[in-house]
Amino acid sequence: MDQTLFHLINERWTNPALDLFMAALSDIEIWKPLLIVIVLVALLVGGFKARACIFCLLISLLVAEQFTGLLKSVIDRHRPKQVQSVRMVELKKARPEFLTLFKKPVIRYSDQTDRNRSGPSFPSGHVTNNTVVAVCLTLFYRRRGWLYWIVTAAIGYSRIYLGAHWPSDVIATLFLAAGETFLILAALELIWRRGADKWAPGAYERHPSLIVDPTR
Numbered sequence: 001m002d003q004t005l006f007h008l009i010n011e012r013w014t015n016p017a018l019d020l021f022m023a024a025l026s027d028i029e030i031w032k033p034l035l036i037v038i039v040l041v042a043l044l045v046g047g048f049k050a051r052a053c054i055f056c057l058l059i060s061l062l063v064a065e066q067f068t069g070l071l072k073s074v075i076d077r078h079r080p081k082q083v084q085s086v087r088m089v090e091l092k093k094a095r096p097e098f099l100t101l102f103k104k105p106v107i108r109y110s111d112q113t114d115r116n117r118s119g120p121s122f123p124s125g126h127v128t129n130n131t132v133v134a135v136c137l138t139l140f141y142r143r144r145g146w147l148y149w150i151v152t153a154a155i156g157y158s159r160i161y162l163g164a165h166w167p168s169d170v171i172a173t174l175f176l177a178a179g180e181t182f183l184i185l186a187a188l189e190l191i192w193r194r195g196a197d198k199w200a201p202g203a204y205e206r207h208p209s210l211i212v213d214p215t216r
Helices: 002-012 016-026 028-045 047-075 097-102 125-146 148-161 167-199 201-206
Strands: 087-090 106-109
Touching: 002 148, 002 167, 016 087, 016 097, 016 148, 028 047, 028 097, 047 125, 047 167, 125 148, 125 167, 148 167, 167 201
Parallel strands: none
Antiparallel strands: 087 106
16 A cells, blocks of 8 residues: 555656646755744744744754654665655756756656665654644644644655655654654643743743743
8 A cells, every 4th residue: 555655646646847846845955045034033023932932843853853863773664766766856956946946857767876865764854844843833823833734744745756755654754743742842841830930030920831822
């Protein structure tokens, strides 16, 4: 079932528009300037909630990245392109990076040279990072935050489309990353409630909870 679904997404359910969209969606370098601007604006004008959200998000990403690296080494599952020939979409180089969106991507099939170019397949770093973001935004911004799950799902799909991960990698990573993010956020909330009154009494008085806002 895993391989059947992979080949449907990677080889049959494709078209030129999706090729560019999926490849661009998975390329963090294209979106990095926009993300930096969003974070800076949130820090400057977003108030306590935005700053708390970014703090929790950064801590969660840092911890999740270490856990993902550990699991990759322990499980050591091969990527699709490491065990068979898969359809790959590669964006052309451009400076600045976003200009690659105006160039037709290169379509090719993986070969022997691709087998050692990437690390293990599970868990997916892309899906982990975006699930962390989705969980944090959902807890801090509720209904508006839920919208980011659409982005997370699209990025997960893109990883299969591009031949980087098996469908089971994406699904399992989503649940794994959501669970670890909830645990990290619960720990941060506990630390805030037990210690913030001592090292940030003013902020604690106004915000007795780091994550839960009773006025929302």
